[in-house]
Amino acid sequence: MTRHHPDSLSLMEYSAGNLSEPHALCIRLHLDQCGHCRSRVDTLNSLGAVMMEQQPNVSVSDTSFEQLLARLEETPEARPERDTPRLSPLQKLLGDDMNDLPWKRQLPDVSVVDISDKFPGQKERVILQKLAAGGKAPAHTHRGTETTIVLQGAFSDAKGVFNQWDFVVLTDKDVHKPVAIGHEDCITLSILSAPLKLTGPFGRLLNPFIR
Numbered sequence: 001m002t003r004h005h006p007d008s009l010s011l012m013e014y015s016a017g018n019l020s021e022p023h024a025l026c027i028r029l030h031l032d033q034c035g036h037c038r039s040r041v042d043t044l045n046s047l048g049a050v051m052m053e054q055q056p057n058v059s060v061s062d063t064s065f066e067q068l069l070a071r072l073e074e075t076p077e078a079r080p081e082r083d084t085p086r087l088s089p090l091q092k093l094l095g096d097d098m099n100d101l102p103w104k105r106q107l108p109d110v111s112v113v114d115i116s117d118k119f120p121g122q123k124e125r126v127i128l129q130k131l132a133a134g135g136k137a138p139a140h141t142h143r144g145t146e147t148t149i150v151l152q153g154a155f156s157d158a159k160g161v162f163n164q165w166d167f168v169v170l171t172d173k174d175v176h177k178p179v180a181i182g183h184e185d186c187i188t189l190s191i192l193s194a195p196l197k198l199t200g201p202f203g204r205l206l207n208p209f210i211r
Contacts, residue, residue: 002034004166015044021119022126022191026149033165098187109135125192131180139177144194146170153186
C-alpha cells in the first residue's frame with residue numbers, strides 16, 4: 001500500500017501534459033499502483049475535457065509521457081507470441097530484471113546506474129540507485145530537487161518509511177540518511193536537478209567524487 005504520494009500540483013501538471021518525460025514516468029509508475037491518486041487524475045482529466053470543450057479551437061499536443069511511450073515503441077521488435085504479457089513502461093525502459101543492470105558502486109552500500117541517456121534533451125540527471133539490504137546511505141542534502149519513486153524494497157529516514165511505489169520530493173532544505181529495510185535491496189528511480197551534497201566531516205571529503 002502506497003503511503004507517500006505526489007502533491008496536487010504535480011498531479012495537475014501530469015494531467016495537463018506539462019511534465020518532462022522522466023517526471024511523467026515517475027508519476028505514471030505511482031498511478032499504476034495507487035487507486036487514490038489515479039482517481040484524482042481521472043477527475044482532473046474530466047475537468048480538463050470539459051474546459052477543452054469550451055475552447056474548441058485549441059489544439060492539444062501529446063503529453064510528455066505519451067511521447068516517451070511512442071519513443072519506446074520506435075525500436076522494431078519481433079512480433080510477440082500470442083498471450084505474451086504486455087510490458088510495462090519500466091520494463092521497456094530497463095528490461096525485466098533491474099538487478100542485472102550494470103550497477104556501479106559509488107559508496108560501500110550504494111550503487112547507481114545513470115539512465116539519463118534514455119531521455120535525450122533532458123537537463124536533469126536520471127539515475128537508478130540501489131541501497132544494499134540493511135545498508136545505510138551517508139547523511140546528505142541536495143543542491144537542488146530530487147524526485148524519487150521506490151521501485152523495489154523499502155527505505156526509512158526521518159520522514160518515515162517508504163515502500164515500493166511510494167513517491168517523495170526532497171529539496172536543499174532536507175537532510176536525510178536513508179536505511180534499506182527488509183531483506184532485499186532497495187532500488188529507487190530518482191531525478192536530480194543538481195548533485196547531492198554529503199554532510200558531516202567525512203562526507204565533505206567525498207563530495208568531490210559524488211556527481
